[in-house]
Amino acid sequence: MALDNGAKPEAVHDSTLVSKAPSNQVLLVLRLVAFFATAAATIVMALNKETKTIVVATIGSTPINATLTAKFQDTPAFVFFVIANGMASLHNLLMVVVEIWGHKFDYKGLRLAMIAVLDMMTVALASGGDGAATFMAELGKKGNSHARWNKICDKFGTFCDHGAGAIISSFVGLLLLVLITALSIGRLVKPRPATLSPV
């Protein structure tokens, strides 16, 4: 009994130590970088808008102008991209909070597993958004002659450049998210003090 009482405070002490282990510090830094990458992608894409005045005809010497606007809202894939990256940013921000202050909310040792599952779902969401936006951007850049869809990047260069920047930033975030999820899963393997001490 005396040995049992001696072991328990040590286990609690260990679990607070674990949160300050180097691997968890790395995870926190990775989450912050991933947050900034996906947040940047969200903001750049959400503000992506280009208005252009094009001469469509000339009557005599009077040019007839048409004002065209390319907005991210006009393409459903880009709307999904903004939602997916916005949610990935929120997830990483929330997880940073949970990693730092969430140790008291543990339930049967499932906290780390729940974080890993949520990470995996965020990877799925971000990857879906990136896939959709990437191929839609490819279509805008090159067009598709078979479907007679003309490229639009020759007309809206700035719109395409901003979109490309957002997609690249988002892919950096996605790669970091995959790495973070792998670390989250790897964390579960370590023989934690909780499993060694009798419950």
Add this chain to the structure above:
Amino acid sequence: MALDNGAKPEAVHDSTLVSKAPSNQVLLVLRLVAFFATAAATIVMALNKETKTIVVATIGSTPINATLTAKFQDTPAFVFFVIANGMASLHNLLMVVVEIWGHKFDYKGLRLAMIAVLDMMTVALASGGDGAATFMAELGKKGNSHARWNKICDKFGTFCDHGAGAIISSFVGLLLLVLITALSIGRLVKPRPATLSPV
């Protein structure tokens, strides 16, 4: 020492028992269903082709025909969809083999964690493919008036129906993959005999 020698065979015996636990049987069945869903999506999309003869003009009473073919290869998003679902199918098939016969290839208890990480990466791949194909299909079905991309499903109805079937089947596979990955992660939490025995 005698206690140590007695514990080790028990741990080995337990780990073979774990492979026959109900949760692992469920996982195997889910993997097989996910395999069939993604394999069906791969095959249906890879065989998706529609040839149509359209009257483009009439000279006198002689119709001038044009033969148009809609192929999945013409859209990069659908090519990626086929690759992603094909790889997801292979992954699930391989993991079924590993779950049944792979117990001897364990390395420091990391086998289950590696399976979970590979599952997560497959989720990312399949989700990317599904996102790309879904929004390209949406474009084919509805068009995009802002970019002046006309819908093509009014001309190639069968092509679109087959594509929609493949995408639905692929989403069933993706949902199962997310569930499988969550179970793979959950499996790591259980206090396994390997962590309790001294290494």
